[in-house]
Amino acid sequence: MGNVLSNAASDTRLSLGEIVGIWERVLRLSRIHHDDDFFSLGGDSLQALELFQEIERRTGKQFPVTAIYEASTPQRLGALLDGCAAVPFSPFVLLKPGVGEPLFIVHGLGGNVIELTKLGQAIDAPNPVYAIQAKGVDGSAEPFDRVAEMVAYYLAHLRDFQPHGPYHLAGYSFGGVLAMEMARHLLAAGETVALLAFFDSFAHPQTFSKAARHIIRLNSTITAFRTKPVSKAFTFALARLTRSADVLPEPYFPEEFSDPVSRKVLVAALTARINYWPVSYPGPVEFFRPRASMFEIAPERIWGRLLGDLTLHAVPGDHHSILREHAPQLASAVSTVLRRARLS
Numbered sequence: 001m002g003n004v005l006s007n008a009a010s011d012t013r014l015s016l017g018e019i020v021g022i023w024e025r026v027l028r029l030s031r032i033h034h035d036d037d038f039f040s041l042g043g044d045s046l047q048a049l050e051l052f053q054e055i056e057r058r059t060g061k062q063f064p065v066t067a068i069y070e071a072s073t074p075q076r077l078g079a080l081l082d083g084c085a086a087v088p089f090s091p092f093v094l095l096k097p098g099v100g101e102p103l104f105i106v107h108g109l110g111g112n113v114i115e116l117t118k119l120g121q122a123i124d125a126p127n128p129v130y131a132i133q134a135k136g137v138d139g140s141a142e143p144f145d146r147v148a149e150m151v152a153y154y155l156a157h158l159r160d161f162q163p164h165g166p167y168h169l170a171g172y173s174f175g176g177v178l179a180m181e182m183a184r185h186l187l188a189a190g191e192t193v194a195l196l197a198f199f200d201s202f203a204h205p206q207t208f209s210k211a212a213r214h215i216i217r218l219n220s221t222i223t224a225f226r227t228k229p230v231s232k233a234f235t236f237a238l239a240r241l242t243r244s245a246d247v248l249p250e251p252y253f254p255e256e257f258s259d260p261v262s263r264k265v266l267v268a269a270l271t272a273r274i275n276y277w278p279v280s281y282p283g284p285v286e287f288f289r290p291r292a293s294m295f296e297i298a299p300e301r302i303w304g305r306l307l308g309d310l311t312l313h314a315v316p317g318d319h320h321s322i323l324r325e326h327a328p329q330l331a332s333a334v335s336t337v338l339r340r341a342r343l344s
Contacts, residue, residue, distance in 0.1 A: 013059070013081070013082070014055075014058060014059060014078070014081060016034055016074060016075065016078050018058075019074045019077055019078050019081075020032050020033075020034060020074045022051065022054050022055070022058070023036075023038075023041075023051070023074055025054075026043075026047050026050050026051045026054065027041055027042065027043055027047060029041060032074065033074075034073065034074045034075040035073050035074075035075055036073060036074070037072050037073055038051075038068055038072045038073070039072060039117050039118070039121065043068070044114065044115070044118075044324070045065065045112060045114040045115050048065045048068040048114055049065050049259070051068070052064075052065060052067065052068075055077075055081070059081065061081065063080070064137065064138040064139045064140075064261060065112065065114065065137075065262070066093075066112070066114075066133065066137050066138045067080065067138075068114065069093055089135070089138055089140055089141070090157070091132050091133055091134075091135065091153070091154055091157050092104075092130045092131070092132060092133075092157065092161060093113050093130060093131045093132075093133055094128065094129075094130055095113075095116065095117055095119075095120025095121055095129045095130060095131050096120050096121050096123060096128060096129040097128050098125070098126050098127045098128035098129065099126050099127070099128070100126055100127050100128075100342065101127060101162065101165070101166055101167065101168055101194070101342075102127055102128045102129065102130050102162065102168065103123070103125075103127050103128070103129045103130070103168040103169075103170060103195070103338055104130050104131075104132055104158065104167075104168065104169050104170070104179075105119070105120065105129065105130070105131050105132065105170045105171065105172065105175070105199075106131075106132045106154070106169070106170070106171035106172070106175035106176075106178045106179045106182070107131065107132060107133050107134050107171075107172065107174075107175050107178075108171075108172045108173035108174050108175050109173060109174045109266060109269045109270065109273070110262065110265065110266055110269070111133060111134025111136065111137045111143065111262075111265035111266070111268075111269060112133060112134075112137050112262065112265075113131035113132070113133040115172075115323045115324075116131045116172060116323060117131075118323060118324065118327040119322075119323055119327045119330055119331050119334075122327055122328050122331035122332075123331045123334055123335050123338065124331065124332065124335040125335045125338040125339050125342070126342070127168065127338060127342070132154055132175075132178075134150070134265050134268075134269065135150075135153060136261070136264065136265050136268070137261070137262070137265050138261075139261040142264075142268075143264060143265045143268035143269070144268060144272065145267075145268040145269075145271040145272050145275075146271075146272050146275060146276075147177065147178065147181060147272045147273075147275075147276040148181075149272075150178055150272065151178060151181040151182055151185065154178070154182060155182055155185055155186070158182070164191060165186065165191040165192035165193065165194065166191075166192040166193065166194035166341075167183070167186055167191060167192065167193050167194065167195075168193075168194055168195040168338065168341060169182055169183050169193065169195065169196050169197070170195070170196070170197035170198070170199065170334070171197075171198060171199065171201055172199040172200070172201070172323065173199065173200060173201055173319065174201070174269060174273055175199075175201065176197075176198035176199065176200075176201020176202075177201060177273070177276065177278065179196060179197075179198070179201075180196060180198075180278070180281050180285070181279075183196045183281065183283065184279065184281050187282070187283060193283055194341045194342070195286065195337065195338060195341040196281075196283060196284070196285050196286070197285070197286040197287075197288065197334065197337065198285060198286070198287045198288065198299075199288050199322065199323075199330070200288065200289055200290055200293050200319050200322065201287075202297075202299070202302055202303075278306055279306075280305075280306045280307070280308075281306065281307050281308065282308040283307075283308055283309070284307075284308060284309035284310075284311065285303070285307050285309065285310050285311070286311050286313060286337050287299050287303070287310055287311065287312050287313065288313045288315050288322070288330060288333060288334065289312060289313070289314060289315070290314075290315055290316065290317045290318050290319060290321070290322045290326070291314055291315070291316055291317070291318075292317065292318035292319075293318065293319055299312060300312070313333050313337070315329055315330045315333055316329050317329070317330070
């Protein structure tokens with residue numbers, strides 16, 4: 001999936017047993033087998049980052065976090081460490097095999113799709129499920145900082161992968177905007193979009209009322225105080241308070257975005273979001289909204305004038321937990337809608 005970045009000067013090698021030991025420490029599990037799958041063991045994006053940071057400390061070899069897809073078992077990681085062969089980047093990551101037209105789920109602001117793995121694997125429908133990851137998440141290329149560039153890039157790959165519809169598209173958070181733009185272009189080209197789904201996705205920040213922006217700013221600050229050390233939380237809050245109320249700040253992002261590659265992708269996506277203004281979409285949209293959404297605004301108040309038809313689905317959790325502990329419930333709701341779209 002991603003290009004492997006390696007330090008050619010390093011010849012440090014790890015035995016399979018040493019690799020298994022690293023996995024057991026990172027995943028906080030015992031008796032991991034050499035062919036156990038990282039995601040089946042409950043691994044997430046933070047643990048994948050920790051895993052490759054430990055690999056770099058031990059071997060001097062650097063890998064993007066996206067390498068976990070091609071090295072999802074200790075044995076495959078060992079082979080990757082021995083070979084360090086570059087694998088061509090693809091925006092498509094298979095989350096679940098299946099038959100029929102795939103469901104494509106577009107990444108959020110961070111560009112990484114590891115967080116979509118649990119959701120994709122839990123979808124109980126015949127369709128294969130793919131995640132669409134951002135260009136640049138593997139460190140091999142510059143990320144796009146315009147929505148139009150992202151959409152053109154994804155559509156070019158999509159049309160090569162699936163030349164004609166019906167298409168099934170979804171997007172998480174910022175990915176909903178990207179999925180909508182993809183769907184809009186496909187409709188304009190005479191194709192059929194059988195499903196367009198948003199997972200707690202909202203339009204451009206400037207379409208929010210000033211009061212709504214204040215509410216989201218407050219929620220973002222509260223989250224920082226709950227998750228950051230006090231000194232860092234105060235710095236974070238001060239930065240928010242000194243910005244104009246007319247600019248919606250990005251939410252607090254945890255350690256996943258501490259490395260330079262992830263930060264670059266995130267900044268590019270934030271730039272793309274701020275410079276984008278949504279165009280109306282004539283087709284139906286299935287909106288999956290967590291009961292504790294970080295956007296405490298009714299989706300129809302934001303999207304109502306932009307979409308032809310909006311159907312709301314309430315799911316448990318919040319903006320982040322719908323992809324974590326509440327992923328099975330979201331997957332169940334998505335499966336119902338996806339099966340219905342297959343029959344229409």
